[in-house]
Amino acid sequence: MRKSQIFTLFLSVVLFFSACRREVSWDNRVAAPLFKSTLSLGQIDSKYLDHTTADSSYKLSYENLVYTYRMANVRAYDTGLTASFTLKRLKLTDRSIVQKITLGQINPLFKLLDGQTANIPEQNQGNLTPVDIDASAFFETATLDSGFLDISISNNLPVKVKLVIFELTNAGDNSEVAYDSFTNIPIGGKVTKRIDLKDKTVTKTLKGSIKQLVTEASSGPVLIDASKGVDLELTVSRLHPRYAVAAFPTQNVIDQNEGLTVFMGGAEVKYFKAKAGNLKIKLASTIQEDMTMLFEIPSATKGGKVLSSVVKLPAAPPNGVSTRDEFFDLTDYLIDFRGKDPDVKDTVNTFHQILVVRLDSSGRKVAIGLSDSIRIDYRMESLIPDYAIGYMGQSLNQSGDQKAPFDLFKGLNGDLKFKDFKVSLIVRNSIGAEGRIKIRSLAGENVFTKNSVKLSAMPLNNDILISAPPFKRDAFVESEIVLDGTNSNIKSFIENLPQMLDYNLDMETNPNGNVNLYKDFVFDNSKVDVIMKVEFPAEFSLNQFVLRDTQSVDWTAIAGLDRIKSAKMDVRIKNSFPLGAKLQLMLLDEKEQGIASLDIDPSNNVIEPGVVDARGYPIAPSETVFSIGIGRDKVDALKKAKFIAITTTLTGDGKTQKLYDNSSIGISTTVDFEYEVRYGK
């Protein structure tokens, strides 16, 4: 036992050594090139910054959107119709059957005289043997709401028929269907009587009884043909059953051809091109026959083709329902909303639609009752215009007190004086309707100094009138109000370096009503923009000016970040701008709260301004070298950082500076970091 106990102990040791993965680590210092870049004002979109050819200096142009208005009321509200069809609209086929009653059946004696010539005396027979009549060609059974039975008696006897009293009953229960008399039917003649079948129940097996037959005597000897007699013709017509088991003929059960009005939220639309939208049709039927629906909107065309469709609905099972859903995409359809027949009546918001539902007879006898019906739901949904033409109605949109960011001076703060600038308030309209804007108040707020300057401008005391652009997508008209020192306090407004604009304005469309006579239009992207445009030459003086920016950082591209113990980025700057700068970098967490600052060495580092000549034209760049580091104690902060806040303090000499197109900043960086190498696991 003792040996095995020791063996177990040693086995544990062996397993320990074989299972244990030992890892050795050490620090490795890596120096590697990173990136270099040249930043110049030429990289900025010329829409914002353009250089003049005269002296290659720059002119900055900046537009800031203050307010946007879109027409929210031009949209087709979801609309639809529901139609249901019940048995009352059904009808059965008009049919005829003929039944013969022979001379032999009238009086069996004539059978003995068949083929002989003899005088036929006056006859008066009663309660002749009833004859079975098979009416299965009409239906199995039917309880009728209305309908007619025409009984025609043709006299093929060689004598005149003075009186025939005829009775028609259901064979099953002997209930009366018809009872009538026919008089004075000449030889070869025919008399018809119409019986009203309203509220009568008729089965397929009938019995026809001649209750009384009175004939005159023949005028002389006549050939006796026992096979001839009177022909009984039964014709049913205009049958509208309340309940029937019958073979229903093919027939239209819904037949609509009319205009359908859509609510447009106040606009009166003549034409509407759909950017999106759909038509949903839902059919549900308890009829045990196949149905076909023909659906068409003559008002809706796409590529010259009208929107139409044929939908088949199969017969419902006994005591069941057959359903069918159809979906039509209305995208790119142009819909004429002028009504069913605009040449006759030109209206608005109304489109022409045709709906026909046809019962397709299979020839089978099926049961249909009052509880059976066909229900049709069709809905136009989510209809969004590509454009709409008509009268867009009048609307007044009051903004109330609102704020809009002014990004030109975002992150900037300091003492900056412009030599010259031009500010305009531009109203840019792409809605095809007239309008006007009233600016109640406009102020600029500097979020750093908390200073707010209200804009006082004489041109803004009056309404800004807006006219409609031509009917073309993205076309617009602009109304520009120039603000300068003579008509406003715009200089102090701008030199406050606002980052936010506080405004209150009213936007009104069609203030004068339908002056365009239904020629207003709106595209899906039509809007009214109120823009503040600032233009100034890149010529200014500054003592100290702060730019703030926050950049997101993503370390996931750098594998093994958790092994970095310290890092340093050496930065070489070649600056030919006439401004110096100082950098501060702060690491921020996901809530943009400061975690740690990056160490910049030398700590009082300044990027020296470039060498310029007397007129400020750059002649030689200055070179500055500094390092941005993060020591071992701050590496954890680096790993947690999601943002970097960059604060650049520009320093000038207070004299007016001009920026030329050959000014640039060249940045060249290398990295030097300590990295823990791990081997063994």
Added chain:
Amino acid sequence: MANRILRYKLLLCFFLMLVNLAKASEDTAQVMGSLPIIESKPVGVVLSPPLPPAKPTIYEDLFRYQLVTGSNVLPFSFMGKMAFGGYITPAATESIESHLKTQNRAGYMQSVGLVFYPLMHRFNAEQYKAAGKKAEIVSIGIRNIQMAGLTFSGDAFRLVFRGNGYYKGKTLDVGSNNFFALGMNTVDFGVSVPKSKRIEKLYFSIAQVTQYNLLKTQDMSLYTSPIADSVVINGRFYSQSTAGLGFGQKGLGVMITMDRTMRLSSSGSGRLAKPIYYGVRDLGLLFLPTLSVDSRGYSWDENTGGLKPAGESPIKSVTVTQAVVSARDLQLGNWFTTQRDTLNSRLRVNSQKRSGTIISPFTLYAQKELFSIRPKEQTDTKKGLGQAFYQVMDLNFTYLNIPGYVLSTTLSWGSYYRPKGEQKWTSFYSEYYLGLGGFDTWNLGYKGLLRSNIIGMGQTSFMLDLRGLEAWLFPKRQHGAGISFGVRCKL
């Protein structure tokens, strides 16, 4: 004449030691310790009823642990961490740098083994003699082996353990380097070969590879500009690794271990000279089915078998400079991955999967007793160690074929003791030795073997071997140390 011959033999031995001045020796105790002692004659016992034939009783290591580390430049404090894990400080790597030579070497080997069959003592029976004439498996054990060896240039050490950040404006001539690491689990079957007069014992091992790494470089260099705005890389390399493979997917192999004796007749005397013990350990083949191979500047056979390059392919130096980016690219931040991907594609590192067979790292050894002394007069003490009754000087040569290991020569002086008076131990062997070569340059060592009767275990030997005493005492200055310990008993 005999004495002259003996002197010549001694001079030859010392000459060999001088030739191998910068080399270390492997544990000679391994040679001695693993030689089994097989009783060839049973104890006379008659049992009724008679027992069936039994396997021969053997003495073998129930448990054995062995660690050998060494280098011609890296101190033991460094190599110990490479073997056992740990963190190597920048101060440590910096202090090593001043001692680096143009060509350096280092390595370690760790082995732990256990015999699990048979555990219980075999009963000797009369029929043993008949049974004892067959070759049969007499023991089954397991081992875990970890080893690594490397030859490297000074600049390779600087690049790997310091980093190019310290050598801006300079070229690191990394040159040619060779790194090898292997880990295995083995099952060892000990086979007795009673009919052989020469083979003491034979082992067959089945090995499972747990780790294999190989890295070879040729003419590599790295230049870093003074401000690190450009880096120039050149040279060839290839690496092979089983990293990422699951347990059991890394490879299998078979190996053989054989210990033999040879006796030469002493010239002139007609008597047999002292025997020469020699043998080979763990010689075999390892099949590696899936290796991740990365290389630059080498061509390979198109079939994925074979682990040696077919030839060299032309290469050019690759210069890495700063990525030129626009302001927008700078903001987007994707230039970093673009730069990294560009570098990878320009280096044209070829990655592939290959399979192949390698010769397992094997050990060759030879050992001979040079002379021995039996003191005629024994001092009489009541208790304690007493005087050695037998002293012997041995010479051992060992070679392990992994990078960083050179032929080792060990000269040892051992003394055998019996206890005086009542002692709990039955015999004690004490040995001092001087080794040259191996992973190391030189080292001093001590080995002790104490035998005792342990209740429940029988005659049991406890062995401890401390190699590189100077490195144990001064680990930051001296290099090459090791330790072995084991328990041997009758199985």
